[in-house]
Amino acid sequence: MHYAFITCLDSTTNIESIIKRDSVLKPLEKEGRIIGESLLITTKKLLEAERDERIFFGFDEIWFSASPKFVPKPQGFWLNGPTEFHQQIPDELIRWIQKGNYALGLGDGTGLNYVGKVRSIIGRCLISAYNETGEKKAA
Numbered sequence: 001m002h003y004a005f006i007t008c009l010d011s012t013t014n015i016e017s018i019i020k021r022d023s024v025l026k027p028l029e030k031e032g033r034i035i036g037e038s039l040l041i042t043t044k045k046l047l048e049a050e051r052d053e054r055i056f057f058g059f060d061e062i063w064f065s066a067s068p069k070f071v072p073k074p075q076g077f078w079l080n081g082p083t084e085f086h087q088q089i090p091d092e093l094i095r096w097i098q099k100g101n102y103a104l105g106l107g108d109g110t111g112l113n114y115v116g117k118v119r120s121i122i123g124r125c126l127i128s129a130y131n132e133t134g135e136k137k138a139a
Contacts, residue, residue, distance in 0.1 A: 001064035001103055004046045007038045007073050008080055008107070010058030015039045024053045036072030059109035063102040071100045079107025079115065089115060 006015050009025075014037040019025045028049055032041030043064065049055060056062075059080040063073075077093045097105070097115065105115040 001043055001066055003040060003065050003068050004043045005035070005038055005040050005063040005065065005068060005073075005100070005102070006046075006061070007063065008059060008061035008078065009055070010060065011080075011109075013037060025049075025055065033070075035070050038073060040068060040070070056108070059107075061105070061107040063097075063100070063106075064104040065100065065102045067101055069100050071096060073100075079105050079113040080109040 007013065009015055009018055012018050016029075016034045016037050016039070019029045019039065028039060028041060028045070031045040031049075032039045034040075046055075061078060061080045074092050074096050077090060077096075093115075097117075103117050107113045
């Protein structure tokens, strides 16, 4: 995925305010684009920054896209823990994922939540196999 859309860092959803006050993150502002309160940046630049200094270590949320549409994320929906999606993702979040053209979302905190577009038979088989393990259900 060519782009990363950071919507939460260390439990803070106003990424713009974190960037302005954190010397480690400040360079990311020049490399990316603020959309709403979140940061859109190329995945390459994000990984370079993460290699230089650890960025992700708290309750974080990030979305990936090959060609994102510039749509702010709706309020009140989070992938980072303790949120749990067992069977159904809220419709408003699905519409945002589709509108924004996101292929993968990751949220950490108390465990790792993820949302991904599964288009292949192999992907569907992997989800089915995971669901058969008795763990929490993948949607």
